[in-house]
Amino acid sequence: MTNTPWEASSGLYKKLAIGSIVISATGIILALIGANTHNRPLMYTALGIIGVGLVAHLIGMTVRARDARAWRVSQGLIKPRPAKRNKNTPGDRA
Template identity: 45%
Template sequence: MLNEFWATASTAYKTLVFSAMGLIAVGIILTIIGNTSHNQSLALTSLFVIGLGLVLHVVGMVVRGQQVRKGLKK
């Protein structure tokens, strides 16, 4: 089971991972745009977007950890 990590992952986990990566990427782009245009509010907003992406990433790790534990008990 552990050798095929992505193949055995649930749809919920995959959705969380891709959402987290997307939010982090959007946050980085907003940071670059905000800092190059000297838009302080946009740069600050980007930090919240990155933070939300990191929170989703942690939630995804918890979901996957629970799935692995359930699989090992069987």
């Protein structure tokens, strides 16, 4: 990885990061407009839009953490996680 996370990040992370910023900014602008015009339905809609932006941000953070872990495994800095056992495979059952 390079010194900046943006250069080393995946395209999905970049799309989610920029998308969450745009969505949240849209919600903030709508909330300000709704507050200044005393339009409650617009303010409540803006809160929902801000919430969608926050969810997109959390998904982006999850993708970034997954990408960082995959990079550390590829560099040999940490061990890969063991494979999960398949419940459908016959094995020793107690």
